[in-house]
Amino acid sequence: MEKEKGSRDDPMLRRRLPDSICQLTEGKACRREKTVLRGSELLIFDDCVLKITPCSREDEESVQVMRWLEGKLPVPKVLACEKKEETQYLLMSRIPGRKAWDDPCLAHPAELLAVLAEAVKALWRVDISDCPRTRDADTLLLKAKYNVENNLADVHNVEPATYGRGEFESPQALLNWLYDNKPGFEPVLSHGDFCLSNILTEDGKLSGIIDLGETGVGDRWRDLALLVRSLKHNFDGRDDGKADPDMLFDALGIEPDRKKLRFYALLDELF
Ligand SMILES: Nc1ncnc2c1ncn2[C@@H]1O[C@H](COP(=O)(O)OP(=O)(O)OP(=O)(O)O)[C@@H](O)[C@H]1O
Numbered sequence: 001m002e003k004e005k006g007s008r009d010d011p012m013l014r015r016r017l018p019d020s021i022c023q024l025t026e027g028k029a030c031r032r033e034k035t036v037l038r039g040s041e042l043l044i045f046d047d048c049v050l051k052i053t054p055c056s057r058e059d060e061e062s063v064q065v066m067r068w069l070e071g072k073l074p075v076p077k078v079l080a081c082e083k084k085e086e087t088q089y090l091l092m093s094r095i096p097g098r099k100a101w102d103d104p105c106l107a108h109p110a111e112l113l114a115v116l117a118e119a120v121k122a123l124w125r126v127d128i129s130d131c132p133r134t135r136d137a138d139t140l141l142l143k144a145k146y147n148v149e150n151n152l153a154d155v156h157n158v159e160p161a162t163y164g165r166g167e168f169e170s171p172q173a174l175l176n177w178l179y180d181n182k183p184g185f186e187p188v189l190s191h192g193d194f195c196l197s198n199i200l201t202e203d204g205k206l207s208g209i210i211d212l213g214e215t216g217v218g219d220r221w222r223d224l225a226l227l228v229r230s231l232k233h234n235f236d237g238r239d240d241g242k243a244d245p246d247m248l249f250d251a252l253g254i255e256p257d258r259k260k261l262r263f264y265a266l267l268d269e270l271f
């Protein structure tokens with residue numbers, strides 16, 4: 001992530017902000033961050049965060065899910081949400097703590113994994129009976145099919161083994177395999193982008209879960225697959241601890257289902 005020091009009082013930025021957001025952040029100092037992959041811009045204030053993203057068809061549903069989650073999980077509270085000129089401005093409360101991928105967290109894998117297990121269990125405890133969004137394998141496969149048919153599946157930003165070494169010759173071949181190997185559904189609340197950068201920790205405890213744009217009822221192995229992949233990437237090359245992503249399953253007290261983990265890791269390659 002690129003970081004840029006800045007302030008809300010930057011006149012260019014002030015002109016862009018919708019009036020209600022401008023009023024709610026009046027006079028507050030902030031730090032500015034840009035996310036390279038997704039093209040969002042973040043203004044981080046002491047007590048709130050403004051996330052600025054290009055509008056998408058799913059924005060309203062995402063905000064609805066965030067509101068539905070208030071009081072059920074430690075997630076940001078929606079303070080205001082406005083659209084202006086094809087851009088969404090989402091002002092939310094700021095979750096305290098540091099990202100789980102920060103060095104001090106990675107240097108203590110056992111503590112980190114306890115926090116991650118706490119986050120997973122918090123998601124699984126949520127009663128999903130009236131959750132306003134579903135992200136089951138069928139829904140995701142339809143989206144993946146759309147991406148493949150419209151050449152939107154990024155073949156470069158994937159795990160090296162996905163399209164190399166005879167695994168899958170193309171996104172279409174991968175999609176066919178996914179349709180043929182769809183596992184049974186184990187519904188829970190699924191975050192949808194459950195990587196270390198979206199889990200915040202403070203004083204050795206989970207302080208919150210952010211970035212809920214893909215959250216909905218989904219399969220329990222989807223988040224686990226993405227979390228294991230994120231752990232692999234972040235533990236790789238570190239020599240300051242005995243870190244193994246499989247420690248996650250010990251922390252959760254469950255046996256890994258390798259087939260389902262593989263299915264959901266591969267499905268994510270088409271997004
Ligand atoms: N409510 C919040 N409380 C605290 N920090 C936040 C909050 N929302 C966003 N952030 C900070 O901004 C960063 C990016 O926000 P977010 O994860 O929502 O966007 P993103 O586009 O997915 O970025 P990334 O690709 O880094 O995950 C977070 O990693 C976190 O540092």
Ligand SMILES: [Mg+2]
Pocket residue numbers: 197198210211
């Ligand atoms: Mg994020």
